[in-house]
Amino acid sequence: MDTLFGDQYDAKDEKSNLFADIILPVPIPKMFTYKVPRNLSEEIGIGYRVIVQFGKKKVLTGIIGKVHQKPPSNYEAKPIMDLLDSYATVNPIQIRFWAWMAEYYCCHIGEVMNAALPSGLKLSSESKIQLNPTFDADTCSYPLDDREEILLQALGQKEEMSYEDCESVLGLKSIHVIIKSLVIKEAILVFEQVKEKYSPKVEARVRLANAYAADKKLLEALFNEISVKPKQEEILLKYLQEVPVYKKPELNQKGIEKKVLTDAGLSTSSLKTLVKNGILEEYKLIVSRFEREEGSDEEISLSSEQNEALIQIKQEFEEKNTVLLHGITGSGKTELYITLIKEVLAGGSQVLLLLPEIALTTHMVGRLRKVFGSKMGVYHSKYSDNERVEVWNGVLSGKLSFVVGVRSSIFLPFDSLGMIIVDEEHESSFKQFDPAPRFQARDAAIMLSWLHQAKTLLGSATPSFESYYNARMKKYGYVALDKRFGEAQLPAYYLADMLVDKKKNLLKLDFTRMLREKIQEALNNQEQVLIFQNRRGYAPYISCEDCGWIPECEHCDVSLTYHQFGEEMRCHYCGFKEKVPNTCPACGSNKLSAVGLGTERIEESLALLFPEARIARMDLDTTRSKYGYQRLLEDFGSGNVDILVGTQMITKGLDFDKVTVVGIMDADRILYFPDFRAGERAFQQITQVAGRAGRRDKKGSVIIQTRKPDQAIFEQIISGDYKQFYIQEMGDRQRFYYPPFVKIIKITTRHKDFKTAEKAAKYLHNLMGEIPVKKILLGPEKGLIGKIKNQYIFESIAKLDRSSNAQAQFKHELQHILEELQAQKEFRTVRFVVDVDPY
DNA sequence: AGCACGCCGACT
DNA sequence: GTCGGCGTGCTC
Numbered sequence: 124m125d126t127l128f129g130d131q132y133d134a135k136d137e138k139s140n141l142f143a144d145i146i147l148p149v150p151i152p153k154m155f156t157y158k159v160p161r162n163l164s165e166e167i168g169i170g171y172r173v174i175v176q177f178g179k180k181k182v183l184t185g186i187i188g189k190v191h192q193k194p195p196s197n198y199e200a201k202p203i204m205d206l207l208d209s210y211a212t213v214n215p216i217q218i219r220f221w222a223w224m225a226e227y228y229c230c231h232i233g234e235v236m237n238a239a240l241p242s243g244l245k246l247s248s249e250s251k252i253q254l255n256p257t258f259d260a261d262t263c264s265y266p267l268d269d270r271e272e273i274l275l276q277a278l279g280q281k282e283e284m285s286y287e288d289c290e291s292v293l294g295l296k297s298i299h300v301i302i303k304s305l306v307i308k309e310a311i312l313v314f315e316q317v318k319e320k321y322s323p324k325v326e327a328r329v330r331l332a333n334a335y336a337a338d339k340k341l342l343e344a345l346f347n348e349i350s351v352k353p354k355q356e357e358i359l360l361k362y363l364q365e366v367p368v369y370k371k372p373e374l375n376q377k378g379i380e381k382k383v384l385t386d387a388g389l390s391t392s393s394l395k396t397l398v399k400n401g402i403l404e405e406y407k408l409i410v411s412r413f414e415r416e417e418g419s420d421e422e423i424s425l426s427s428e429q430n431e432a433l434i435q436i437k438q439e440f441e442e443k444n445t446v447l448l449h450g451i452t453g454s455g456k457t458e459l460y461i462t463l464i465k466e467v468l469a470g471g472s473q474v475l476l477l478l479p480e481i482a483l484t485t486h487m488v489g490r491l492r493k494v495f496g497s498k499m500g501v502y503h504s505k506y507s508d509n510e511r512v513e514v515w516n517g518v519l520s521g522k523l524s525f526v527v528g529v530r531s532s533i534f535l536p537f538d539s540l541g542m543i544i545v546d547e548e549h550e551s552s553f554k555q556f557d558p559a560p561r562f563q564a565r566d567a568a569i570m571l572s573w574l575h576q577a578k579t580l581l582g583s584a585t586p587s588f589e590s591y592y593n594a595r596m597k598k599y600g601y602v603a604l605d606k607r608f609g610e611a612q613l614p615a616y617y618l619a620d621m622l623v624d625k626k627k628n629l630l631k632l633d634f635t636r637m638l639r640e641k642i643q644e645a646l647n648n649q650e651q652v653l654i655f656q657n658r659r660g661y662a663p664y665i666s667c668e669d670c671g672w673i674p675e676c677e678h679c680d681v682s683l684t685y686h687q688f689g690e691e692m693r694c695h696y697c698g699f700k701e702k703v704p705n706t707c708p709a710c711g712s713n714k715l716s717a718v719g720l721g722t723e724r725i726e727e728s729l730a731l732l733f734p735e736a737r738i739a740r741m742d743l744d745t746t747r748s749k750y751g752y753q754r755l756l757e758d759f760g761s762g763n764v765d766i767l768v769g770t771q772m773i774t775k776g777l778d779f780d781k782v783t784v785v786g787i788m789d790a791d792r793i794l795y796f797p798d799f800r801a802g803e804r805a806f807q808q809i810t811q812v813a814g815r816a817g818r819r820d821k822k823g824s825v826i827i828q829t830r831k832p833d834q835a836i837f838e839q840i841i842s843g844d845y846k847q848f849y850i851q852e853m854g855d856r857q858r859f860y861y862p863p864f865v866k867i868i869k870i871t872t873r874h875k876d877f878k879t880a881e882k883a884a885k886y887l888h889n890l891m892g893e894i895p896v897k898k899i900l901l902g903p904e905k906g907l908i909g910k911i912k913n914q915y916i917f918e919s920i921a922k923l924d925r926s927s928n929a930q931a932q933f934k935h936e937l938q939h940i941l942e943e944l945q946a947q948k949e950f951r952t953v954r955f956v957v958d959v960d961p962y
Numbered sequence: 963a964g965c966a967c968g969c970c971g972a973c974t
Numbered sequence: 975g976t977c978g979g980c981g982t983g984c985t986c
Contacts, residue, residue, distance in 0.1 A: 145986085150963050155986040178985045180965065200986055233963095951982075 141192060142200060143167065145185035146221070147177060148237040148245060150230075150559070152938075154188050158200045167203075170211030170218060174204045174246055184245040186213050186236060212244060212519070214538050216574050223570055229868075229934055229957040230559035238560055239534035241511035243321035251285055252302065254278045258310045265308045270301055275310060321512040323409045329362070329394075330378025332404050336368050345402065354393040361387055362403070381405065412510050413501070419493060423458050423465075432604045433459055439600025440578050445569055447548075447594040448582040450604030451843070452814030456582050457487060459604075460544055461494055463580065468498070468524055472541025472577070476527045477564060479550040480504060481752075482775045488527060495525055502528030502535065530555060530564030533571055540575040543568045547775075548581035548590055549807055554962050561958045565590075584814065585807040588856070591849055592863040614785070614816040614823035616841040617641070618832040632728035633720055638786045638826045639732060646736055646765055650821075651781040654725060654768040655812045656788040659742040661687040661724045662717035665703065669712035674701070680909035685717050687724075696911045720788060725768050733766065741769035774811040783823045785816040790829040794836070797907070799861045800962065802836055802852050809840050860899055862960075865922040866930055869961040870937070872903065872917040873954040883953040884917035887944060891921060894936040896929045898922060914954075934959070 141159035157175055159167055167173075169187050177183045182204070194200065213221075221239065225232040254275065267275070277292045278284060284292075289302065305311045335342045349356050363369070365379045385391055397403040425433065432448070436459070439446045450456045464474045478487070480503075488501055500514040500523035517523035518535045526532055530553050533543075545553070545565045553564040565581065572579040581590050581599070594601035619635035629636040645652050664682040666673050674683045676694035683692035683701065693700045706713045717724070726740045739745075739755060746752040752772070758764050762781065767773060793805040809827065817823020827837065839848035857864050872887060874880035884903035892900055899922040906916035923929050937957065944950045 142986095147986090148963095149985080151985075153986090157986060175986085178965070181985085195986065198986060948982095 140194065141167075141190060142194060143173070143187050143203060144189040144191070145173065145175060145203075146188045146218075146236050147175070147183050147185045147233050148240075149177070149183070149233045151233060152231045154232070155185075156195045156200050158202045159190070160202050163203065163206050166206060166209065168211060169215055170213040172207035172212045172244070174207060176201055176204060182246075184240075186218075186240075188218060188232075207246070210519075212240075212536070214536055216538065217534070217536060220534075220567075220571055220574055223574075224560050224562055224567060226931075226934070227570075228560045228562050228959050229938065230561070234559040238531065238555075238558070241508055241515055243508040243512035244515065246319055251283045252278065252289060253283045253312045255310055255312050263308065263310070267308070267310070271305055271308075271310070274301060274305070278311065321509055324412050324509070326408045326410045327381040327405060328378045328408050329381050329384065329398070329403050329405050330366075331362065331368060331375050332401050333375075335402065336372050336375035339369065342368070349402075352393070354390045355397055358384060358389050358394055358397060359402075361389060378406070412513055413497075419496075423461050423494075425458055425462065426455065428604060428606050429455055429459055432602050433462060435602045436463070436580065436600070439602060443598075443600040444572060444577075445579045445581065445593070445598075446600035446602060447586055447590050448580060448602050448604065449586055449591075449594075449845075450582060450584060451606075452584045452811065454584075454604040454606060456546070456604065457490065460546070460580075460582070461491070463542065463544070464495070464525060467541040468495075470541060472524075472539050473518075473537045474525045474541060475532060475535070475537065475543045475568070476525070477530065477532065477543065477545045477553070477568060478527060479547050479552045479775070480529050481552075481772050482547060491527055498522070498524050500526040500528075502526055502532040504529055504531070530562075533564055533567055537575065540572065540577040542578045542580065543572050544580045544582065546582045548583045549585055549587040551804075551962060554960075556958075559956075561961070563960055563962075566960065585810050585845065588803055588849065588853070589863045591845075592853075612817060612822045613843065614813055614825045616813070616837075617824060617826045618837055619826050619828045620830070620832050621828050622830045632732060633725070633788065633828075634728065634732060634786075635826075635828055638828060641784045641824050641826055642733065642766065642786070645784040646733060648783070649781075650783040651759070651762070651764070652766045652784045652786065653773055653782055653812065653815055654729070654766060654786045654788060655771075655773060655808075656720055656722055656725055656768065657770050657793065657808065658719075658721045659723070659744055659770055660721040661685050661727075662721055663719035664717075665692065665715055666718045667707035667710060667712055668714035668716055670707060670710040672707050672709040674704075678913045679911045681911075696908065722768050722770060725788060729766055729768065736765040737763065738766045738768065739764040741767055741772050743770070743772075746772065771808060771811075774808065774815065782815055783817055783821055785812055785823065785825045787812060787825070787827045790827045790837075791831065794829075794834070799856070799859070802848075805836060806840055806845070806848055810843070813840075860922050864925070865899070866925055866959075867961060868921045868923065868930075868933070868937070869958040870919045870921070871906070871954075871956040871958070872919070873914045873956070874952065875914055877915045879949065879953060880915040880917055883944065883950045883955075884919060886950070887940065887955070888919050890940045890943075891919065891937065894933055894940075896933045896936075897924050898929075898933065 141164045142156050143159050144154040144156050146154055155175075155177070157173075167187060167190060169189065171187045173185050173187060174182055175185050184207070217239070221232055221235040224230075224235050274289060274292060277289075281288075302311070330336075335345055346356070346359070349359065361384060362379065365383060366374050368375050384394060394403070398405055432450070436446055436448065448456065448459070450459075460476065464476070467474050476491075491499060500517050502511065502514050514523065514526065515535060518526060518537060526535055528535070545568055548565050555562050555564070565587075569579050571577075583590070586594075590599065593599045617637055619637040621630060621635055624630040624635045631639065642652050662685045664673055665685050674692055675681065676683055676696070676699050678699055679694055679696045681694060681696060683699075684695055685692055685703070690703045691700050692703055703715070707715055722740050722742045726738055729736070729738050739758060741752075741755050746755060759767050787809060790805065790809065793808055794801060796804070813825040816825050829837070835851065836848065839845075839851075856862070870887065870891075872880055872884040874883065881903070888900060888903050900919065901922070902919035903917040906918050909916060921933065923933055941955050941957075944953070944955070
């Protein structure tokens with residue numbers, strides 16, 4: 124962090140040359156020093172966007188990290204090409220936050236920048252090609268080949284072309300050589316065009332020319348004149364109907380949307396004529412992409428329990444920065460949030476509410492919008508980039524003081540956060556896995572709060588063990604809300620033994636008798652049913668009934684997933700697909716059958732078991748479109764669906780009175796996941812789905828299908844005894860050194876050659892062993908999936924003491940070790956990935 | 963990460 | 975002979 128906050132430069136000292144260390148969106152572990160041109164030296168500052176030449180070809184958007192006067196010693200710094208704005212896009216708190224994240228999650232600050240800035244704020248540079256005006260093909264001393272001729276001809280017709288245009292003209296994918304040759308022959312010019320990707324939304328509007336609006340007599344005269352042209356008259360009448368200029372001339376200034384007139388079926392050519400004759404005038408207005416609604420200052424009335432909780436939360440915040448709100452489903456956390464948010468906003472601070480992705484599309488956002496109106500921004504992954512830039516700018520300009528968003532919204536340019544609320548704090552989707560930075564948004568939010576001297580409220584019905592542990596250790600405050608709001612009752616649980624049913628031949632298409640009867644009962648009473656299975660698709664794999672052969676991916680160490688659509692088998696990891704063979708390639712048998720249960724298959728089974736019921740499915744495949752999720756929710760809410768089968772998506776945001784039965788198809792699948800967190804997750808998932816059953820007057824039923832009904836965890840889920848479950852599970856965590864007692868860092872080693880990957884992983888492991896920090900090292904082991912996309916995978920796990928010193932030292936040494944290894948020829952092409960708190 | 967430069971196999 | 979495969983090195 125030190126490197127970022129060195130001495131400030133003295134702007135008055137004009138004689139000295141200024142240099143800027145710039146954060147660039149590239150995965151290289153340092154900033155780059157550029158020269159600040161004289162004319163920019165007064166305007167530039169930390170957090171400003173600039174464009175710079177990087178390497179030979181690339182032009183990149185960078186963020187100024189530091190300004191100083193120390194010229195680089197071993198190279199000549201290139202100049203900054205341009206300053207993009209007259210203000211800082213990123214504030215100093217954010218830069219500190221980025222630096223913290225890069226350090227804590229072992230990645231490069233450029234990678235953090237990449238994740239943080241919406242791509243609309245990163246300029247794209249595109250190479251454009253133009254005909255050289257001084258070039259004459261006839262006098263050219265070099266011969267041109269056919270392809271070059273074609274390209275030149277195409278260029279003659281257009282002013283400029285991009286590389287892609289050239290590729291499509293020639294139908295070739297690599298045109299570099301041709302371009303290069305033409306440049307040498309001085310036939311074309313290549314130049315960089317930098318353009319801003321973000322474009323504001325513009326509304327075309329029309330209004331009456333000012334003369335007519337100001338003078339009623341003139342307007343009357345106009346009508347007399349125009350009555351012989353009925354189409355134009357119609358337009359004017361429509362306009363006056365929408366904008367009563369007679370009564371309120373000042374309204375004319377804003378006019379109306381052009382669309383209003385054209386959508387009304389009025390003649391567009393007459394409209395054009397009116398404009399041409401100076402009667403109407405057109406103008407453009409930059410508008411927001413978000414609907415603006417005024418917030419109503421509706422009083423939220425809290426129940427006595429909620430009020431009590433609110434008082435407790437505030438008390439806890441007196442001495443602690445983070446409070447865990449443990450509130451069971453349906454206890455009315457939302458009302459509490461709203462009350463708190465209102466208070467913080469009234470105090471002049473900003474608020475961020477983090478929600479898991481799936482919860483964001485639900486009615487919660489609509490509810491908040493009603494209360495907070497236009498000062499609330501929504502930051503969602505399904506929003507377009509332009510929309511994200513608008514939220515960013517809204518926060519930057521102060522227009523938005525409250526944002527509801529997914530994990531990446533922690534990067535928005537808040538400058539005075541008063542509170543961050545993380546709802547459904549236990550949700551694993553707050554952790555980013557794939558591209559670096561591999562951050563946990565809940566944890567990062569706590570850090571961000573600290574940087575702002577703000578408070579963090581974590582809310583959950585089933586807290587993560589980390590948070591609960593911190594609460595018990597008095598590091599966090601703890602407030603429980605354990606009564607359901609209104610008269611809603613807790614559901615009744617039933618354990619259905621699949622093995623017993625199977626023996627008695629009562630298991631039909633994977634449904635136990637218990638579950639089938641409960642569903643039937645609900646259908647008879649016109650009530651709704653939810654079926655939960657956390658696996659999409661039809662079936663996980665296909666197997667030969669005679670020899671047990673299972674089709675596997677050619678590039679990865681996984682079985683191929685069977686998709687009913689197109690009779691295909693697909694690889695989940697690399698996208699490889701293959702037709703289902705007619706006979707087993709191993710033994711020739713034709714008894715190939717699908718094994719296992721996906722939502723698609725359950726939907727099919729339900730249709731067979733309950734032919735009269737209306738069945739719908741909700742999973743990634745049916746909700747991919749922007750409104751797919753909402754449509755399904757509405758369908759279900761309005762009672763057009765009797766049975767909804769889905770993945771964990773159905774655990775969020777379904778608040779419907781008519782759900783009385785919830786079925787969990789295969790609890791064992793959740794429970795026997797090979798991971799120390801399996802129990803914790805099972806408790807969370809089952810409790811969350813179960814929470815959907817039975818609202819208001821009627822007690823709901825939850826049917827858990829399992830092959831081992833006598834496990835302690837079921838008892839604890841049924842009694843809702845989170846604490847008991849926690850205490851028991853924590854025994855194991857402590858005995859076997861698992862979080863939250865230790866911190867885990869996972870290091871993945873990947874290479875296309877098995878031997879090299881193994882050797883690198885072992886080397887790494889030995890070197891890590893020498894780090895003088897108290898630790899436990901596991902591995903290196905072949906990954907859970909040994910090969911992905913033809914890359915062999917090894918994993919090492921380091922378990923460290925919870926003290927941040929030990930972690931920091933270990934990470935620091937680890938970076939050195941990795942650099943050292945990558946410097947060796949043998950391991951140059953090996954990829955190492957560090958994942959901190961991987962989960 | 964991209965992207966250039968540079969050195970070896972399979973094709974018009 | 976060339977196209978184009980990807981190993982290696984660099985980016986202020």
